[in-house]
Amino acid sequence: MRSKRLYVFLGTVMASILLLAGCGNLKNSNISSSGTKSTTTKSGYQTTGQSNSSMYEGLIENGKYKTSAARGLTVSQDSNTYNVKSFESGLLTLSKKEFSTQDYIFQEGQKITKTMGEAWLGRQSSSDPNGLNPKSNGKTGETTRNPIYIQQIEEQDFVQQNGSKYNLGGISVGIGLNKTDYYTKKAYGSTYQTDIPTDTMVAKGKEAANKVVKRLRAKKSVGNDVPILIGLYQLAPQDSLVGGTYIYYGVAAKGSDKITSWHKLNEANYSLPAVEDEKTGSSGDATAFSNFKTNIQSFFPNLSGVTAQTHYEDGKLKGMNITINTQFYGETEIMSFTQYVATAANKYLPSGVDIEINIKTVQGEQAFLARTATQKKFYSHVFGSY
Structure with missing residues (x-):
C-alpha cells in the first residue's frame, strides 16, 4: 500500500503531460508539493501552490478540495x-x-449539478425537456433509429483572486460525441451499433454546445460576464487501444449566449505496434519505438509485451506512453531492468516530447520512468515491497 501511495504522489509532482488515452495526466495535477507556496486568505480559501508555470493552482475552500458532482x-x-x-x-x-x-486558478466544475447533467444527457421527452439527445422514434434498426449523439459531459471552472475573494473567471465544458452509438434492443441482449456521419455528429455537438451556454448564462452564479469555452470530443470506438480526441472548440465571449466561431483541431492518437493495417502516425516515430522495443527484448527476453500510445497535434508527436509487461518481479531484476530501459529510452526514443514508461507485472506496478519535452534524461523510480 505504501508503494502505491508513493506512486500517486510521484505521479502528481512529475512534470510530464501526455494527452494520450491511458496515461495519467501528471502535469495537469493541481496539487503541488514543490514550487511556489500555497496561500491562505481570511475568507477561508487556500490555493495549492504551483510547481511550474504550465500547471494550474487548485482552490481549496475551508480546508477541503471541492469535487464536481x-x-x-x-x-x-x-x-x-x-x-x-x-x-x-x-x-x-x-x-x-x-x-x-x-491568471486563473482551477476549481472542479460547480455549476452543472449531477441532476442537471443527467437530464442534459438524456433523450428529450415530456419528462425530460432539457435532454440534449433526440426523442426516441420507437425504432431499433441500426439506420432507422434516432441515435444518442451526446454521450458525456464535463465541467471545469477557473477563478481569479480579487483581494481576499475568489471570483469565477471562466468555465470550460467538454461534450463527448458518439461517432458510433452502441445500443441493445432489449435488456442484456446483443449489442448493436449505429454509425453516425461526421458532419451530423459535429452539427449535433455544436447545437448542444449553444444550448449548454444559454443554460449556464441563465444561472445567477454565472451571468453574462464569464467567458465559456466548449470543447467537442469525438469518442474512440469501444474496442480501440487509444482514446478519442477533441475535434473542435469555441468560446462564448462575455455578454454572448452562443458560440459564433469554432476552431478545428487536428489531433490523433495511435497505438504501437500497429494492429493489422491501422495507422501509426509518423513512420520515423514508429521505427524509433520498434528499435527501442527490440533492444530491451533482446536484453531481457522474459517480457510479456511492450506497447505504446502516441499523441499527435498538427501532425507532430507531442507525447508517448509506453507500457512494459514483464514476467519477473524480483526487486533486483526490476532495478537492473529499469536502469537498462532508461539507457535504451534515451538512445532510441524521440527527443523533445513528453514520454512516460510504466513497467508492470502480474503483481502490479513495478517501476516508472518519465521525461518531459524539455528534459534530456529520464527520471526513474522502482517501487519497493514495503
Whole structure:
C-alpha cells in the first residue's frame, strides 16, 4: 500500500503531460508539493501552490478540495477507459488556450449539478425537456433509429483572486460525441451499433454546445460576464487501444449566449505496434519505438509485451506512453531492468516530447520512468515491497 501511495504522489509532482488515452495526466495535477507556496486568505480559501508555470493552482475552500458532482457523467458505461482519461485531460489543455495558468486558478466544475447533467444527457421527452439527445422514434434498426449523439459531459471552472475573494473567471465544458452509438434492443441482449456521419455528429455537438451556454448564462452564479469555452470530443470506438480526441472548440465571449466561431483541431492518437493495417502516425516515430522495443527484448527476453500510445497535434508527436509487461518481479531484476530501459529510452526514443514508461507485472506496478519535452534524461523510480 505504501508503494502505491508513493506512486500517486510521484505521479502528481512529475512534470510530464501526455494527452494520450491511458496515461495519467501528471502535469495537469493541481496539487503541488514543490514550487511556489500555497496561500491562505481570511475568507477561508487556500490555493495549492504551483510547481511550474504550465500547471494550474487548485482552490481549496475551508480546508477541503471541492469535487464536481457532475464529474464522470456519461449516458452509459464506456468500455474504453482511455476515453474517460483523455476526455478530462484534453479539456484542461484546451482551457489553457483561453484561461492562462498565470491568471486563473482551477476549481472542479460547480455549476452543472449531477441532476442537471443527467437530464442534459438524456433523450428529450415530456419528462425530460432539457435532454440534449433526440426523442426516441420507437425504432431499433441500426439506420432507422434516432441515435444518442451526446454521450458525456464535463465541467471545469477557473477563478481569479480579487483581494481576499475568489471570483469565477471562466468555465470550460467538454461534450463527448458518439461517432458510433452502441445500443441493445432489449435488456442484456446483443449489442448493436449505429454509425453516425461526421458532419451530423459535429452539427449535433455544436447545437448542444449553444444550448449548454444559454443554460449556464441563465444561472445567477454565472451571468453574462464569464467567458465559456466548449470543447467537442469525438469518442474512440469501444474496442480501440487509444482514446478519442477533441475535434473542435469555441468560446462564448462575455455578454454572448452562443458560440459564433469554432476552431478545428487536428489531433490523433495511435497505438504501437500497429494492429493489422491501422495507422501509426509518423513512420520515423514508429521505427524509433520498434528499435527501442527490440533492444530491451533482446536484453531481457522474459517480457510479456511492450506497447505504446502516441499523441499527435498538427501532425507532430507531442507525447508517448509506453507500457512494459514483464514476467519477473524480483526487486533486483526490476532495478537492473529499469536502469537498462532508461539507457535504451534515451538512445532510441524521440527527443523533445513528453514520454512516460510504466513497467508492470502480474503483481502490479513495478517501476516508472518519465521525461518531459524539455528534459534530456529520464527520471526513474522502482517501487519497493514495503
